Amino acid sequence: MANDLPVLDALFADDAVRGDAAGILSGHGAISAFRQGRGGAPARTILHTEVVEISDDAALVIAITEPLTGGRGQQSQLWVRRNGAWKVRAAHVSLPAPAVNSAVWRVVGTPLVRGAAAGSLSGETVAVKDLYDVAGFAVGAGVPSFLDSGEPAARHSPAVKVLLAAGANVVGIAQTDEFAYSIAGRNPHYGTPPNPAVVGGVPGGSSSGPASAVALGQASIGLSTDTAGSIRVPASYQGLWGLRTTHGSVSADGLVALAPTFDAPGWITRSADVLRRAAASTLASHADAGSFVVDPVLAAQAEPDVQAAFVAFVGVRDTVELGDPQEFFETFRTVQQAEAWRTHGAWIQAHPGALGDDVAARFELASRVTAEQEAAARATLARLRAHLDDLLGDRVLLVPSASSIAISTTADAETVERTRQGTLKMTAVAGLTGRPALSAPLLSVPNAGALLPAPVGLSLVGPRHSELALIDLALSLATAPPAQPRAS
Amino acid sequence: MANDLPVLDALFADDAVRGDAAGILSGHGAISAFRQGRGGAPARTILHTEVVEISDDAALVIAITEPLTGGRGQQSQLWVRRNGAWKVRAAHVSLPAPAVNSAVWRVVGTPLVRGAAAGSLSGETVAVKDLYDVAGFAVGAGVPSFLDSGEPAARHSPAVKVLLAAGANVVGIAQTDEFAYSIAGRNPHYGTPPNPAVVGGVPGGSSSGPASAVALGQASIGLSTDTAGSIRVPASYQGLWGLRTTHGSVSADGLVALAPTFDAPGWITRSADVLRRAAASTLASHADAGSFVVDPVLAAQAEPDVQAAFVAFVGVRDTVELGDPQEFFETFRTVQQAEAWRTHGAWIQAHPGALGDDVAARFELASRVTAEQEAAARATLARLRAHLDDLLGDRVLLVPSASSIAISTTADAETVERTRQGTLKMTAVAGLTGRPALSAPLLSVPNAGALLPAPVGLSLVGPRHSELALIDLALSLATAPPAQPRAS
Numbered sequence: 024m025a026n027d028l029p030v031l032d033a034l035f036a037d038d039a040v041r042g043d044a045a046g047i048l049s050g051h052g053a054i055s056a057f058r059q060g061r062g063g064a065p066a067r068t069i070l071h072t073e074v075v076e077i078s079d080d081a082a083l084v085i086a087i088t089e090p091l092t093g094g095r096g097q098q099s100q101l102w103v104r105r106n107g108a109w110k111v112r113a114a115h116v117s118l119p120a121p122a123v124n125s126a127v128w129r130v131v132g133t134p135l136v137r138g139a140a141a142g143s144l145s146g147e148t149v150a151v152k153d154l155y156d157v158a159g160f161a162v163g164a165g166v167p168s169f170l171d172s173g174e175p176a177a178r179h180s181p182a183v184k185v186l187l188a189a190g191a192n193v194v195g196i197a198q199t200d201e202f203a204y205s206i207a208g209r210n211p212h213y214g215t216p217p218n219p220a221v222v223g224g225v226p227g228g229s230s231s232g233p234a235s236a237v238a239l240g241q242a243s244i245g246l247s248t249d250t251a252g253s254i255r256v257p258a259s260y261q262g263l264w265g266l267r268t269t270h271g272s273v274s275a276d277g278l279v280a281l282a283p284t285f286d287a288p289g290w291i292t293r294s295a296d297v298l299r300r301a302a303a304s305t306l307a308s309h310a311d312a313g314s315f316v317v318d319p320v321l322a323a324q325a326e327p328d329v330q331a332a333f334v335a336f337v338g339v340r341d342t343v344e345l346g347d348p349q350e351f352f353e354t355f356r357t358v359q360q361a362e363a364w365r366t367h368g369a370w371i372q373a374h375p376g377a378l379g380d381d382v383a384a385r386f387e388l389a390s391r392v393t394a395e396q397e398a399a400a401r402a403t404l405a406r407l408r409a410h411l412d413d414l415l416g417d418r419v420l421l422v423p424s425a426s427s428i429a430i431s432t433t434a435d436a437e438t439v440e441r442t443r444q445g446t447l448k449m450t451a452v453a454g455l456t457g458r459p460a461l462s463a464p465l466l467s468v469p470n471a472g473a474l475l476p477a478p479v480g481l482s483l484v485g486p487r488h489s490e491l492a493l494i495d496l497a498l499s500l501a502t503a504p505p506a507q508p509r510a511s
Numbered sequence: 512m513a514n515d516l517p518v519l520d521a522l523f524a525d526d527a528v529r530g531d532a533a534g535i536l537s538g539h540g541a542i543s544a545f546r547q548g549r550g551g552a553p554a555r556t557i558l559h560t561e562v563v564e565i566s567d568d569a570a571l572v573i574a575i576t577e578p579l580t581g582g583r584g585q586q587s588q589l590w591v592r593r594n595g596a597w598k599v600r601a602a603h604v605s606l607p608a609p610a611v612n613s614a615v616w617r618v619v620g621t622p623l624v625r626g627a628a629a630g631s632l633s634g635e636t637v638a639v640k641d642l643y644d645v646a647g648f649a650v651g652a653g654v655p656s657f658l659d660s661g662e663p664a665a666r667h668s669p670a671v672k673v674l675l676a677a678g679a680n681v682v683g684i685a686q687t688d689e690f691a692y693s694i695a696g697r698n699p700h701y702g703t704p705p706n707p708a709v710v711g712g713v714p715g716g717s718s719s720g721p722a723s724a725v726a727l728g729q730a731s732i733g734l735s736t737d738t739a740g741s742i743r744v745p746a747s748y749q750g751l752w753g754l755r756t757t758h759g760s761v762s763a764d765g766l767v768a769l770a771p772t773f774d775a776p777g778w779i780t781r782s783a784d785v786l787r788r789a790a791a792s793t794l795a796s797h798a799d800a801g802s803f804v805v806d807p808v809l810a811a812q813a814e815p816d817v818q819a820a821f822v823a824f825v826g827v828r829d830t831v832e833l834g835d836p837q838e839f840f841e842t843f844r845t846v847q848q849a850e851a852w853r854t855h856g857a858w859i860q861a862h863p864g865a866l867g868d869d870v871a872a873r874f875e876l877a878s879r880v881t882a883e884q885e886a887a888a889r890a891t892l893a894r895l896r897a898h899l900d901d902l903l904g905d906r907v908l909l910v911p912s913a914s915s916i917a918i919s920t921t922a923d924a925e926t927v928e929r930t931r932q933g934t935l936k937m938t939a940v941a942g943l944t945g946r947p948a949l950s951a952p953l954l955s956v957p958n959a960g961a962l963l964p965a966p967v968g969l970s971l972v973g974p975r976h977s978e979l980a981l982i983d984l985a986l987s988l989a990t991a992p993p994a995q996p997r998a999s
Contacts, residue, residue, distance in 0.1 A: 093728025122729035240581025241610035
């Protein structure tokens, strides 16, 4: 009860497993690290203890707990005696749920907005990323003082409206990284949404709230945006389907921009079927897609375990040499910085202290991009776009959606930065070209300290307007993979 | 996985315990009855099974589940071999939480409305019963088509505004029985909120949503209303503090009425301290209260177990004979019926099918009260009010808040009606006189099939404007009871 870490470490067996709403941790090391990171167990009293004697050396201890904040919880602990010492071999902890997880959602209703009585999305439930206008609510963009400075929207954003017209209900408005300017999924004001696929892992961002809402089963469609990977990364980290649309194919009206040259709406879902229906209800143009192609240099930006899973899954494919991933990344970044500052700089300067350290530092760097640097980057961008379009044609580029599995919420700064840059180098091709990119949950790698492997997305970057074709191609890969997945 | 009830019954041991988010059931009979009532287990797949071998005759089986609706769950089952047959001795089941429990809440935010920066209620969180205006939202009153026919409120109800001014945040708008015309806490449109104090028990109503929200720890103050017991009954059933204010002492502006002669705002909380601060922030007048008094005939309207707990707790007190509880009930009911129909009859006639069967039948009966019947009841009401005021003076009547513990959600019709009438006879004194009534969670009775006893409230009905004095008196009873509680 006192959260005495050395005592708790001593009481848990080396081979202990511990489960709670966030998932199951396996082994003493993983459990101890979790306790170090959580900053204290919730204060609670024990209302009742039930001891089930199993043998002289084993007992199950069931406790009904009452957190100081109300509600009831349950703890079940299997105690075993080994070499004379009693140890916890397995623990299952349940705590009462909050009214709403404020790391995932800003507002929730039952529903918040009812859709049309019938349509292709009847029965589907939408988590709207807090960048889109929902009539009657101000947009927060992950920044509380931006929310406070806004007025309720008079009407729905077109991207919201079309889902409602197709029969989906809007469940609520879901959280985002501040101004969508991060792929981590950590918001210093509202917290870090859980990743149910990777216990203790970040959710990925910036569409963290919609992605976690969908992964948790709290919505079936996350209406999101992707500038540098903000749909593909959380989809990859959480084992979801995520689609970044062709640039310009979905109206950006009533949508808080980050970098308009790259910003693309899209959706995150648990199933390809729902994703396909969301895309079909919104997109007006549809194009075919050609054969698969792989750029080994681009795929090599991923961590070794992801790269190995990718190679094992995609097998032997036509290859292409697209160019220098570092140049892609830097060109993308400079234009993104210039536009992000143009979009939000004035507001940020007028509201000192409104942003957390990470995103504030990112905008500070963005503010320093000179007109000459921007012009040079735009020239390179035009050249790269033509070059990439020329090389890819109607072919579909296969590449990991992220350089790593969801990193731990307690990962060190070096790991955060290395995996971030690796990911952004791989996601930049879609941004630079405005091509659509689908992340399909087709890869997985072993995950130490967890009982299940961690998911990684396979990205399919196709020609403009090939969204539906990409979904169909991914399904064909899923059902008839060219090689056995290395870990599944 | 197939929810095969005979197979599940056969697999669970006679002395099995089974816990989930609703609480722990004890014994084969309670577990079997729960399964009969729930109408199917959630469809799910098992992602991983971990078997912890304990002995030749015992194993803990831990499974990671994935409901079809998304998210992750965990099941821990202790299997033991007895007489050659393997049985589940203990099970702990966790399922992913919904975005919001729609039986408890209609809309939730983080927060929905922010209160003043500082005040006597700083840090407190309010669940507003869906009868009060909250600016920007229509009122639903537990009836979806009433919600749809309404317009967003232009401003907060005064009872909401004063809590915000005192620094509390509004978390959300919480569910109510339809038009607050029931004390059961069951809403046919939104479902039955859970009662964390009584596994499988109704929450009590009509302030079911605010009460459950507070009991679950999802809010610290439930802003509620009490006409015939709608604060006292859910407080009693869920082990909470509940205060019905002096009639007319809190503005009814921006509040959907039921029977204005009896309607009284009030609050439900987990602690006397928070309740006292909510009351002090709202009420303008404060009166002292005199000594305790008991009416044995009135208290005898309770079920035997509640009556016994009441007698044991209050000990020997001055007694009073207030009159015939049946007359109290019938007089109250006739005036309530006439006013309820006057308030809502036109809307109900214009919206056939809008109400569930129970409340529709109640309004149908209400529509039949003639002018003569109403006039006669009002004459009796005036006589009873004078008579009761004369007998009680400044004394504080002690009476159980409800005739029973929270009855099961699967209770038979006879039990429902018997306990309802018993409760309404006891709650009528406050309604008839307009006196304030506090329900304090000071009684409890054993509860078969559960590991914990069930709470029952002790009501203190005091002179007008004695709210704060009643809270202080209840605290003095709690800390220095005149007799030992029978079960605690």
